[in-house]
Amino acid sequence: MASLIELAAMRRAIMLSAFGLGATSPNPPVGCVILDANGRVAGEGYHERKGLAHAEGNALRAAGTAARGGTAVVTLEPCNHVGRAPACRQLLLDAQVARVVVALADPTSRGRGGIAELRAAGVSVESDVLVDEALLVLGAWRHSLRMQRPTLTWVYEVARGRIRGAVDRISAAEELLWEADAVLAADGNHLGEAVVGRHGYGMLALPRRWDGRDPAELAQTLARGGVRHLLLDGGLELAEPFIKAGLVDQIVVFVADPAGLPEPVLPGGFQMVEVSRKGDHVQVCARRGQLVAGDSTH
Ligand SMILES: Nc1nc(O)c(N)c(N[C@@H]2O[C@H](COP(=O)(O)O)[C@@H](O)[C@H]2O)n1
Numbered sequence: 001m002a003s004l005i006e007l008a009a010m011r012r013a014i015m016l017s018a019f020g021l022g023a024t025s026p027n028p029p030v031g032c033v034i035l036d037a038n039g040r041v042a043g044e045g046y047h048e049r050k051g052l053a054h055a056e057g058n059a060l061r062a063a064g065t066a067a068r069g070g071t072a073v074v075t076l077e078p079c080n081h082v083g084r085a086p087a088c089r090q091l092l093l094d095a096q097v098a099r100v101v102v103a104l105a106d107p108t109s110r111g112r113g114g115i116a117e118l119r120a121a122g123v124s125v126e127s128d129v130l131v132d133e134a135l136l137v138l139g140a141w142r143h144s145l146r147m148q149r150p151t152l153t154w155v156y157e158v159a160r161g162r163i164r165g166a167v168d169r170i171s172a173a174e175e176l177l178w179e180a181d182a183v184l185a186a187d188g189n190h191l192g193e194a195v196v197g198r199h200g201y202g203m204l205a206l207p208r209r210w211d212g213r214d215p216a217e218l219a220q221t222l223a224r225g226g227v228r229h230l231l232l233d234g235g236l237e238l239a240e241p242f243i244k245a246g247l248v249d250q251i252v253v254f255v256a257d258p259a260g261l262p263e264p265v266l267p268g269g270f271q272m273v274e275v276s277r278k279g280d281h282v283q284v285c286a287r288r289g290q291l292v293a294g295d296s297t298h
Pocket residue numbers: 027028030031046047050051053054055056074076077078079082083084085088106108109
């Protein structure tokens with residue numbers, strides 16, 4: 001069982017991991033905290049983008065020799081492969097940590113996985129710690145892997161009975177770009193990295209526009225190009241083919257005024273999960289019905 005100190009460290013690691021949202025794809029946003037042998041924070045880090053060090057590598061570098069005999073608290077199972085970065089389970093063994101606390105198992109882990117390797121090497125490993133909280137950050141990535149397409153969020157504004165794109169006009173909508181990898185807007189005529197340059201050169205391969213034909217084919221192309229979270233910014237004409245194809249996972253709608261709400265405001269099958277005030281708009285977040293309970297979108 002994880003101790004109270006380890007649970008607090010996991011929550012810290014989850015917060016750190018969120019700094020990687022919208023930047024790490026196709027890799028996951030991961031955070032890690034190293035506790036020394038007395039349970040004090042000795043180092044921490046997160047995965048910033050593909051091609052750079054994994055979260056564990058950054059946290060171990062910050063901790064230095066204080067990691068020896070300590071505990072690594074990490075939001076995703078340490079990787080078991082030598083890729084662009086060394087295998088994290090080997091870095092942890094080299095640093096001589098005594099214990100590893102993990103939130104989520106890695107659905108892409110190679111061989112028998114980092115957790116099994118660490119246990120085989122005599123390290124105490126606690127897994128499935130604060131899974132639901134870790135999924136607040138890792139959820140879109142994991143859902144994308146499960147569905148073999150990007151997690152798709154449709155954002156729009158409802159104003160004077162009209163439904164239209166929101167990102168250009170509403171700052172809270174523009175902020176959603178920071179959690180997405182790519183954005184499709186202007187009735188399909190604009191397709192690009194959500195925040196230009198965040199993933200690093202060559203990490204995403206995107207077509208410049210969508211021909212408007214097959215949304216499932218576009219989703220496949222984007223998934224192959226490294227996109228794990230797509231933001232759709234526009235009115236019904238843009239979103240309808242994606243809704244009909246069952247490709248919209250979540251909705252963020254900004255309601256400008258209580259009068260003249262269109263009928264309906266949300267498409268069928270979506271349930272509200274959050275209603276809040278954002279400046280002069282009401283923001284409603286909704287998820288597909290069957291995804292709300294239990295495992296949620298993610
Ligand atoms: N445990 C862990 N921490 C991180 O910080 C990570 N980015 C990952 N990612 C895992 O490794 C794969 C990517 O490897 P490369 O960076 O491309 O070599 C990714 O699929 C995850 O399984 N894991």
